[in-house]
Amino acid sequence: MTSPPTEAELIDGCLRGRQLAQKLLYEKYAGKMMAVCMRYAQTTFEAEDVLQEGFLTVFRTLANFRRECPLEFWIRRIMVNAALRQHRRNASLVAVSDGDYPETLASEEFTLSNYNFQELLEMVQELAPRYRMVFNLYAIEGYTHKEIGELLGVTEGTSKSQYSRARVILQTKLERLGTPTRHVS
Known part of the structure; x- marks a missing residue:
């Protein structure tokens, strides 16, 4: 062998x-x-x-x-x-619809590290495409907002805003599942 x-x-x-x-x-x-x-x-x-x-x-x-x-x-x-x-x-x-998600993230941060991978993947996949891209590039791949802006042709501020909105949406989805909020990056 x-x-x-x-x-x-x-x-x-x-x-x-x-x-x-x-x-x-x-x-x-x-x-x-x-x-x-x-x-x-x-x-x-x-x-x-x-x-x-x-x-x-x-x-x-x-x-x-x-x-x-x-x-x-x-x-x-x-x-x-x-x-x-x-x-x-x-x-x-793809049309972007923010639906009925809150505008800002609660003061308490939340974590995704203790959740089932498949459930998290499904939640991330449900994000509007732009939010999903920014979330993945920043939170998972480690790009800076400046780099993300260059990759996607948006401003650094837009990248930060879309990342924040993605986090709000994910937190809301977790809360709707009845999952307690935890700390995260």
């Missing part, structure tokens, strides 16, 4: 056009990247589209990977960018 190929061997195999290396690279990262795509998409179908587009970009641009960071980080960035492109394509198709 042979050991699985190293990251460097996978990259080199892909660069040589070896289909087995491409298959192994895809299998190694597809699950984690699907989780990334699901946070940005409203449906599994949309997330699968983003994943597919992202991996096409990975294989098309792998020669540009300088190996200065783990391959997984580089692929993750590509998936986020693929999700942003999908969002831009669909942005004009």
Whole structure:
């Protein structure tokens, strides 16, 4: 029994056009990247589209990977960018409705860390697309509001406002479930 190929061997195999290396690279990262795509998409179908587009970009641009960071980080960035492109394509198709959510977040912060992942994912997916993008980019990916503004073509203040609204909406959804409010970032 042979050991699985190293990251460097996978990259080199892909660069040589070896289909087995491409298959192994895809299998190694597809699950984690699907989780990334699901946070940005409203449906599994949309997330699968983003994943597919992202991996096409990975294989098309792998020669540009300088190996200065783990391959997984580089692929993750590509998936986020693929999700942003999908969002831009669909942005004009989606009307934003704030419904009956409160305007401001209560003084007590809330946390998402102790909740079921699937329930949280569903709540995040229900956010209006712009709120979902900003929430994911800031709270999960760690972008600054300035960077988010540049990525989405909005001001830094708009990014902050949309992040705040996303948090309010998520808190309201949690309260409607009868879940006690907790502290969070």
